[in-house]
Amino acid sequence: NGAPCCSEAQIMVKSSGMKKNITQLPGSEVDLEVTLSKDEFIPYVELSRADALKNISVKGFRPGMAPEHIASAGVDPEKVYTEAVHAAARETLNDIRDERQWVFIDAPKIEVTETTEAEGGLRFKARLTLFPDVALGDYKKIAGRILAERRPQPVGEEEIEKTLSWLRDSRAVLTRAVRPAAQGDLVEADVSSRVDGKPLEGGALAGDRFVLGASRYVPGFDQHLIGHTEGERINFALAAPADYWKKDLQNKNIDFSVRVKAVFERTLPELTDEFAIRLGRDFKTIAQVRENIRQGLVIEKEKKERDRLRAKMMEEIGKAARAGIPPVMVERTLDGLVEEVRELAPAGLTAQYTNEQLRADLREQATARVLAHLIIYKIAKNERLEPIPDEVNEESKRQNLDLKKYYDYSYGIAQNRKVFEFLEKI
Numbered sequence: 362n363g364a365p366c367c368s369e370a371q372i373m374v375k376s377s378g379m380k381k382n383i384t385q386l387p388g389s390e391v392d393l394e395v396t397l398s399k400d401e402f403i404p405y406v407e408l409s410r411a412d413a414l415k416n417i418s419v420k421g422f423r424p425g426m427a428p429e430h431i432a433s434a435g436v437d438p439e440k441v442y443t444e445a446v447h448a449a450a451r452e453t454l455n456d457i458r459d460e461r462q463w464v465f466i467d468a469p470k471i472e473v474t475e476t477t478e479a480e481g482g483l484r485f486k487a488r489l490t491l492f493p494d495v496a497l498g499d500y501k502k503i504a505g506r507i508l509a510e511r512r513p514q515p516v517g518e519e520e521i522e523k524t525l526s527w528l529r530d531s532r533a534v535l536t537r538a539v540r541p542a543a544q545g546d547l548v549e550a551d552v553s554s555r556v557d558g559k560p561l562e563g564g565a566l567a568g569d570r571f572v573l574g575a576s577r578y579v580p581g582f583d584q585h586l587i588g589h590t591e592g593e594r595i596n597f598a599l600a601a602p603a604d605y606w607k608k609d610l611q612n613k614n615i616d617f618s619v620r621v622k623a624v625f626e627r628t629l630p631e632l633t634d635e636f637a638i639r640l641g642r643d644f645k646t647i648a649q650v651r652e653n654i655r656q657g658l659v660i661e662k663e664k665k666e667r668d669r670l671r672a673k674m675m676e677e678i679g680k681a682a683r684a685g686i687p688p689v690m691v692e693r694t695l696d697g698l699v700e701e702v703r704e705l706a707p708a709g710l711t712a713q714y715t716n717e718q719l720r721a722d723l724r725e726q727a728t729a730r731v732l733a734h735l736i737i738y739k740i741a742k743n744e745r746l747e748p749i750p751d752e753v754n755e756e757s758k759r760q761n762l763d764l765k766k767y768y769d770y771s772y773g774i775a776q777n778r779k780v781f782e783f784l785e786k787i
């Protein structure tokens with residue numbers, strides 16, 4: 362059933378002379394040993410030989426039309442037998458798969474152990490990786506318990522003011538200043554940094570712009586620029602914090618060289634109705650802007666709370682579930698996670714890690730992701746929540762994706778949505 366097993370369970374089946382010995386392994390893998398009788402295998406040999414004869418060219422005859430006793434001289438018996446073995450193994454595995462309703466998720470690994478040519482039979486072994494079954498606990502009860510933890514998401518005035526402050530900052534009027542730089546000014550500067558006399562990778566920035574008091578440099582950086590004017594160069598050293606994001610720089614001294622290229626005084630707009638109108642045609646008053654911000658913050662916070670509850674539901678349902686997760690599914694998911702990290706994380710951060718280190722760090726996350734997918738698939742099957750084509754099409758439009766190219770992905774997203782919406786109605 363796909364669940365992990367403590368001991369190997371063996372089943373011996375006989376059907377029309379064919380013998381199948383099935384050994385269930387952990388991780389939804391199966392060892393299969395098949396023995397075909399002479400009567401079952403010889404037709405594959407004959408068919409393979411007939412195909413070979415069709416491709417034999419004999420002078421004076423069209424391909425495949427020469428008498429068999431003449432064309433037989435050009436047939437390679439070893440090749441005929443090899444093709445027969447491949448065809449027999451392939452069709453036998455397909456029959457067993459259909460009979461037991463298995464789904465292969467990796468190419469079967471086949472080994473011919475005995476061809477029993479004297480008797481005309483065939484014996485082979487195959488290691489199969491199957492789509493795992495999942496034994497779920499009481500997922501409805503678990504979902505109901507988690508959803509009962511839903512918390513109200515109030516929005517305070519201080520949050521609205523913080524967003525308004527960001528809006529004002531983003532629309533500040535800049536005026537070139539001839540005075541020394543002060544807190545709150547925007548500075549344009551060339552910045553270079555070194556550690557132990559060696560330039561830092563990515564540590565040279567030309568024309569970087571930042572607000573004094575709000576830059577993302579190490580603490581204390583901005584204060585060294587206050588009081589300096591356009592054209593000046595300032596050299597100083599700072600120690601990176603113990604929790605600095607770049608681990609190899611933690612607690613190390615960084616030498617900075619900064620040339621101030623320009624200083625701009627920032628004039629922030631007043632929060633008036635005129636300011637509101639400049640934000641967009643939907644606004645007439647600053648009160649409407651405040652209300653719009655409040656509604657946006659409510660939506661954002663409710664989404665975070667929904668995502669938190671969904672993640673916890675999957676975690677708790679996963680704890681109650683039993684599934685033999687095939688290693689190949691984890692490895693394929695790890696491939697995608699490593700690629701995501703390489704693409705999204707800062708280059709300086711990912712350059713510190715080899716793919717092997719990233720895979721080791723992400724393995725637990727990959728396993729959890731595979732289990733979550735299996736749980737959603739199983740619930741969708743139990744509750745008949747498979748998306749219809751129109752829902753998949755709508756999801757591809759929502760994600761702005763090419764439906765033909767990303768059908769499976771769109772299907773998965775639509776299925777996730779239906780399962781979570783079902784659980785959230787409990």
